[in-house]
Every structure is written in structure tokens, then in C-alpha cells.
Amino acid sequence: MVGGVIFDVKRFSIHDGPGIRTTVFLKGCPLNCRWCHNPEGQAPGPELVLRAGRCIGCGACLEVCPQGAISLDSGVARTDRERCDLCGACVEVCYTGAREVAGREMTVQQVVAEIERDIPFYDQSGGGVTFSGGEPLLQQDFLLALLQACRERGIRTGVDTCGYAPWETLDRVRRLTDLFLWDLKLMDDARHREYTGVSNRLILENVRALSERGHAIFLRLPIIPGVNDDDGNIRQTGAFAAALPHLARVDLLPYHPTGVGKYERLDQVYRLPDTRPPSDGRIEEIVDMLRGFGLQVKIGG
Numbered sequence: 001m002v003g004g005v006i007f008d009v010k011r012f013s014i015h016d017g018p019g020i021r022t023t024v025f026l027k028g029c030p031l032n033c034r035w036c037h038n039p040e041g042q043a044p045g046p047e048l049v050l051r052a053g054r055c056i057g058c059g060a061c062l063e064v065c066p067q068g069a070i071s072l073d074s075g076v077a078r079t080d081r082e083r084c085d086l087c088g089a090c091v092e093v094c095y096t097g098a099r100e101v102a103g104r105e106m107t108v109q110q111v112v113a114e115i116e117r118d119i120p121f122y123d124q125s126g127g128g129v130t131f132s133g134g135e136p137l138l139q140q141d142f143l144l145a146l147l148q149a150c151r152e153r154g155i156r157t158g159v160d161t162c163g164y165a166p167w168e169t170l171d172r173v174r175r176l177t178d179l180f181l182w183d184l185k186l187m188d189d190a191r192h193r194e195y196t197g198v199s200n201r202l203i204l205e206n207v208r209a210l211s212e213r214g215h216a217i218f219l220r221l222p223i224i225p226g227v228n229d230d231d232g233n234i235r236q237t238g239a240f241a242a243a244l245p246h247l248a249r250v251d252l253l254p255y256h257p258t259g260v261g262k263y264e265r266l267d268q269v270y271r272l273p274d275t276r277p278p279s280d281g282r283i284e285e286i287v288d289m290l291r292g293f294g295l296q297v298k299i300g301g
């Protein structure tokens with residue numbers, strides 16, 4: 001049975017496509033967006049998440065760590081990630097919840113069992129399951145097996161993607177997917193490279209190719225002040241979107257800093273520390289600009 005690495009399963013989601021949905025987060029992403037609010041989804045394998053603020057210095061984790069990776073420093077447990085082999089023993093004994101492993105191996109059967117619990121809600125609300133991440137296309141075989149299993153059960157599917165994958169991958173995935181939630185971050189290629197680590201060419205080519213084949217697509221635009229909220233980028237985005245032969249909707253996702261604390265828990269540095277959410281007024285201006293291209297626009301997912 002095919003398996004993969006999942007870092008979260010959220011039931012009763014209402015922001016990842018129509019109706020009530022279960023969102024399954026697959027681990028690993030080829031991009032490295034500076035504003036990413038799921039940094040625990042970027043690396044392909046499991047990772048240790050450490051909440052120093054919850055540590056009471058009881059020392060239980062030190063005693064069970066087979067690698068000797070943990071030490072106490074000023075009453076707080078510190079972990080040498082180089083030594084840690086992610087066995088999870090410390091997580092089991094830490095009753096304050098200061099330690100967690102993000103990411104677990106799951107089989108298709110296990111994920112489908114979670115998804116199936118809410119079939120009555122999908123049926124009543126027009127919902128389904130959304131595979132998100134990270135970047136779900138990165139675990140191609142796992143994703144395809146999950147999509148196939150959902151189709152066999154009559155569960156409608158969405159794939160939330162950054163679109164950075166070979167067309168051959170997308171060509172297989174699209175045949176089993178009812179809706180694409182497609183992230184568009186920046187139209188200028190140099191700035192896209194600067195803020196996400198990769199070129200946007202493949203992403204734009206792929207979404208155009210999908211649209212030409214008549215697929216249902218929601219474009220999702222994260223609005224990050226100082227990065228992509230300028231009139232020039234919004235107008236270029238609007239022109240690109242309006243030229244797509246099939247596009248159901250454009251969703252604006254205003255920046256929020258809720259993921260910032262996660263970086264510290266992974267011993268990583270957040271690279272947009274001074275960024276603040278856009279004002280309601282600026283969001284309304286962006287909505288108006290995009291509607292000027294004849295697009296259907298919604299704030300939020």
C-alpha cells in the first residue's frame with residue numbers, strides 16, 4: 001500500500017474550497033516563501049517542534065532520549081537537532097506539550113479512514129476533501145492513490161497547490177481532481193525568485209494549460225504588503241487571470257502573522273518580521289482593481 005508523510009488533517013474546514021471539507025496537509029514543498037505560515041510543511045520528512053514556553057524543566061525528556069540530544073539550560077530543555085533521530089520518545093513523556101513531532105507516515109488506507117468519517121457533512125454541504133501542504137504534488141504517487149480512493153468513494157476532491165511541478169505530474173493528477181486551488185504569488189519572475197526561491201514560469205504555464213483543458217480553478221492570491229500588493233503586480237495578475245479561458249474565481253488571502261511563532265519552534269528565522277496585515281481599505285482597492293478585469297473575486301478562501 002502506498003504511503004506518505006502528512007503533517008496535519010483538519011476536519012470541518014470551510015476555507016479550502018466549497019462546503020465543509022477535510023483538509024489533508026502533505027509534507028514537503030519545493031518553494032520557500034518568506035511569508036509561509038506552515039513552515040513545518042516545507043521539509044519532506046518529520047521534524048521536531050519545540051515550545052520552549054511550555055517547558056517546566058522537569059528533565060523527563062533528558063532521561064529517555066537515546067541519543068543524548070537534550071540538555072537543560074537555565075531550566076529549559078534544549079535539543080541538538082543534529083543528534084536527534086526523531087524517535088519520539090521525548091514527546092511521549094513530556095506532559096506539558098512542549099515537544100511534538102510534525103509529520104507522520106500514513107498509508108492511503110489510514111488517511112481515507114479519516115476522510116470517510118465526514119462523508120455525511122460533505123454530502124450535505126457540497127464539500128469534500130482538499131489535499132494541501134506543503135505541496136501535495138511533491139508526493140505524487142501518494143496523492144494519486146488518495147485521489148483515486150476518493151473517486152472510488154464518490155468524494156469530491158480539491159488540490160491546493162503552488163503549481164511548481166512537471167506537467168507530466170499535473171497531467172496525471174488533473175484527471176482525478178475536481179477543483180484546483182492555485183496559488184499565484186508574484187508576476188515578476190525576478191521578484192518571484194527572490195521571495196519564493198523559484199521561477200514562476202512553470203507555475204504560469206501549468207495553470208494556463210490546466211485552464212485550457214477546462215478544469216475548475218480558484219486562483220488564490222496571498223496579499224503580502226510590500227511584496228506583492230502594489231498596483232503593478234495586481235494589474236499584471238488581473239490581466240493574466242482574465243486571459244485564462246476557464247477560471248471560476250479569484251480568492252484574496254490577506255497576510256496574517258499567525259505562523260510567525262512556528263519558526264522559533266523549528267529553530268528557524270522568520271524573514272518578514274516587520275510585515276503587518278494589509279488594511280481593509282487596501283484589500284477593497286485590490287478587489288476593485290481585479291473586478292475591473294471582469295473577474296469574480298472573494299476575500300478569504
Ligand code: SF4
Pocket residue numbers: 054055056057058059060061062076077093094095096097098099
Ligand atoms: S519533558 Fe517537557 S517539560 Fe520536561 S524538561 Fe522536557 S521539554 Fe521540558
Ligand code: SF4
Pocket residue numbers: 048064065066067068069070079083084085086087088089090091
Ligand atoms: S525525538 Fe528521540 S532522539 Fe530526538 S530529542 Fe526526542 S528522544 Fe531524543
